[in-house]
Amino acid sequence: MKDPDIVSVAEIATEVFGSEKAGECILEDVARSAIVSKLVAARVQKGYSIRALARKMGVSPAKLCRLEDKQDDELSIGDIRDYANAVSLDFTTIVEQRKSSEAQMREDVSKVYALLENLSVYGERKWPEGGIRSKIKRFCGEVLMDFLVGDAVGVCC
Numbered sequence: 310m311k312d313p314d315i316v317s318v319a320e321i322a323t324e325v326f327g328s329e330k331a332g333e334c335i336l337e338d339v340a341r342s343a344i345v346s347k348l349v350a351a352r353v354q355k356g357y358s359i360r361a362l363a364r365k366m367g368v369s370p371a372k373l374c375r376l377e378d379k380q381d382d383e384l385s386i387g388d389i390r391d392y393a394n395a396v397s398l399d400f401t402t403i404v405e406q407r408k409s410s411e412a413q414m415r416e417d418v419s420k421v422y423a424l425l426e427n428l429s430v431y432g433e434r435k436w437p438e439g440g441i442r443s444k445i446k447r448f449c450g451e452v453l454m455d456f457l458v459g460d461a462v463g464v465c466c
Contacts, residue, residue, distance in 0.1 A: 341380040344389060344403055349377050351396040366395045418453050425449065 323332035352362050363373040368391075376388055393400040425445050432441035 338380075341382065344381040344384065345377060345379060347403055348389070348392045348396065348398070351393075351398050355396050357396065362392075362395055366391055422449060422453055425453075 320332060322335045323329055325331070352359075357365070359373050359377075360370045363370040366373070376384070376392065389403065390400045393403055425448070429442040429445040432439065432445070
């Protein structure tokens with residue numbers, strides 16, 4: 310590898326494959342497994358092996374392995390609850406953290422859009438021939454919409 314200062318798996322993937330897309334895929338996978346990661350981290354922190362936790366939960370070690378290999382949207386609420394209880398984590402907090410981060414992002418994007426809309430009105434009054442409104446609309450399309458729908462380059466707010 311070229312750079313010894315690489316510190317994340319996403320950066321390693323980007324370096325190894327020579328593609329930003331590889332790193333982005335890793336980051337997306339990590340984001341889709343946030344709840345699973347918290348559960349596994351709690352198991353490890355508590356010192357439970359897969360066999361020991363499976364015994365405590367009353368499931369087979371194979372079931373627990375499959376559960377730990379899933380992404381968040383593949384988990385049942387019951388599995389999350391049972392696992393969280395077995396490792397003494399608050400079920401509600403785990404689930405709400407995931408929901409609240411996505412909801413917070415959408416709320417923040419809406420606030421930024423509203424502020425930019427107000428700024429564009431002000432800018433248009435101050436510099437009528439400056440084209441500030443179209444620049445702000447372009448920013449919304451190129452940046453803010455990416456947060457809401459992914460690669461929506463060029464979509465206007």
